[in-house]
Amino acid sequence: MTLLEQLAIQHPLFLAPMAGVSTAKLAAEVSNQGGLGSLGLGAASLASAKQQILETKALTNRPFQVNFFCHQSSLQDTPRNRTWIEHLKPQFEKFGAELPHDLDCIYPSFLDNDDYLNLVLDTQPKAVSFHFGIPHERQIKALKDAGIITMVSATNLAEAREIEAAGIDIIIAQGIEAGGHRGIFNENIDSGIKTADLVKLLAAHCSLPIVAAGGVMNGFQAQYLLNLGAAAVQLGTAFVQCKSSSANAAYRTALLSKPITQITSSISGRPARGIINAWAKSVDLPERVEVAPYPYAYDLGKQLNAAALKQGNSEYGAFWAGSNVIQVRELEATDLMNQLILEMNQYDE
Template sequence: MDLLQKLKLQHPIFLSPMAGVSTAQLAAEVSMQGALGSLGLGASTVASAREQILATQKICDGPLHLNFFCHQTVSPDPVSMQNWINTLKPAFEKFSATPPKQLNCIYPSFLDNDDFLELVLETRPTLVSFHFGIPHPHQIQALKQAGILTMVSATNLVEAQLIEQAGIDIINAQGIEAGGHRGCFNPEIDAAIRTADLVKLIKAHCTCPIVAAGGIMNGQHIRQMLDIGASAVQMGTAFLVAKNSNAHAKYREALLQQQTTQISSSISGRPARALLQHWHREIDLPSRPDVAPYPYAYDIAKQLHSVASQHGDHGYGAFWAGANVAQIRDLDCAELIQQLLLEMAN
């Protein structure tokens, strides 16, 4: 049985589970088109995650993909945290504001406890995936016993091999072109491999099915990935301007107007690709000190964005986007999927 049959899909297209942007309506709409709808729950509380899952399942009883973060929770160093607060102080002062006195761990990890695991076992999605690392062995075993398929993001060959050795069902090959956070297990190590090259590399050394992610914007891109060994593709940026996306109006506007992206760890504490913003022009200077660790850095970034946006400046927003954002099309979800299928056939 191939991957599409296991997932009960008509088309080899996964919606990228974009935390903060994905909605129950968008996930359901994608699934109703025969592709795989997804919810990015890494930034959600258990209660919020349950609400989103149940809302999606109420709209559509088709396949559903949930995503969580498996980052290593760290104990912050007070000195480095204060250095980062001081670095961003001038940005706050531009808006006559003061930065926070301390930074908080705003996103829990799936590894920290089994609360999210119990939620997954309760709601029984088709697939659950993980970013930044691999779940604990007992968590993987519980998901397997429940008949829930698993997937983990890999940005290089070693990560892919560790994923396969852990008994994960699917490898998500995330190329350097991908928008949003890099899935690196260690944020200090990024092989920066192009999506097509990463798919070929993993295909040559691993036996798990591969889902390609990064820079995929049209049917020709999908066909290329399938031809070199991927079983499906995962697309995020292409769906950001869809009606049921939760992207802010200023975010949507920027996606349709800007064409340049850059990777920075300044926004969240982990490398992530976004539209060129103040972070890249003002903060990512050669003299920049070490960024506070993830997700503490994201805490102050969100506060800075909130302050700035109240003054009409949205340049501190986390406007995640892939390297091929210039190819984005202002289409709603169903229209986009139908267009992708037409392009795949030609």
Template structure:
């Protein structure tokens, strides 16, 4: 399957929504890896623009990514309770808390406009996070020659993805920065990247290529995953600091100033790993309050993060202390040299 992408080196850029850019994706692809665009938070027009811009910057393959979360009707009592719980922080800052929460992102599986934009723009590969699209969507993409991939965090998800026709599995270990890709946010497996790769490679029913993702910062770690049987490795946090990424300077600086990360679901409504911040400290006082779920919870978190730097949201993997301050081309050259 990976041969269809015609990449020279088994290095994937993680498709980080809000951080990846056409320039970053193109730099990785031009260096022989697989660049990526995180489009889950983009509008249809914005996604089309990013894909077209990337194609202008590289003739090589890159992947695009969308969210496949289960959409649901917001529980008004939970909404009210969560807003009330965080209202004291807005009050402290002299601001009014929002009166309601917005659904920031729609799911790929419920929006055929996403499918149609892929059929029109024809990127070489598309990946999915938080779950799977419908069988008809997968069939349409594959019929158009688009390779399909999905993040999985445990064996059951991998088997489900294979049965539905997905082409490549991205094995996301617990070390990964940002959102955990599990299909059901309440069923965390907690499996390390190397262990998950081994589970999938060794399982007799799994017949798909496996890409390792989670906590990988250097070429020797990539080599370890390849030796376990992975076909490639996917890196995200290592590239956030690049000048080509859309992360602001405060985010980039924090990656070099902090070493500790933790997973929590109170920021966005789904478990995600990021640098320790005020969010992780207020966990101690919210045991009796249930957040409103993804992506509604994310709406109020983003609003609060713009008002107080202590609530800044900096997603990062567990090995963040091993990142290097390099632009995308230099980082790719370094990774390739270490790998070879």
């Protein structure tokens, strides 16, 4: 069975799950055009996750995927958190905001919380994908028994081999160009492999279908990766500019500003690629102390952004974007899908 048959979709195009950016409407628009829409639920409360899934189901009869984070939970390390809070003190003072005493684990891992597993089992999306690691064996079994297709991000061959051995159905090959968080299992080791090279590598060594993610902004780039052995392509940044994403005005302006991107762990505690802004200029300094672990650092990052926004400063937003953001287009998701399909067809002509 091909990947398209397995997922019951018409085109090998996935909307990347984007926590905080994807919406039910965006997911449904992609699914309704024959691609695989996605909901990034890694940062969502249980109630919000349920609402988003039900809303998507109301907007499309077609398959879509939901996405969660499988990070290894770090224990509360107050001294390390305090050191990081102190490092950001000048920024909080600049905005007249109070410094928190400690940081919270704002995102539970799917590994530690079966409420999200039960939600997936209850609502039965076609597929579920995971970032930062692999679910527990019993969780994978429960998903497979329910007929739900499983996918996990890999950034190198070792991770892909673990994914295959765990009985997952599909590998998302996330290249170094990708916007947002690196899917690396261990945040201290990153092979930094480019999307095209990763597709070739994983296609040569693995028997599972490979979905290419990272730096794809048009159908020509998508078809190139399909020709290298990818079974489908997943696009994130290209869809952030669509009206139905929840990106705010400052994020949209930044995307269109011909920006450069950089990978930093200063914002959340895990490496992620985004548009260079005040974080790079005033926090990510050479003398930077050890960042608090994920997602504790993200708690502080969000508090700093909120304090800055109160003073009318949007320079501390986490504007995740891939290295190819310069090719972003201002299109509705439906039109973008049609354009991508057209370009893919033209590639081989």
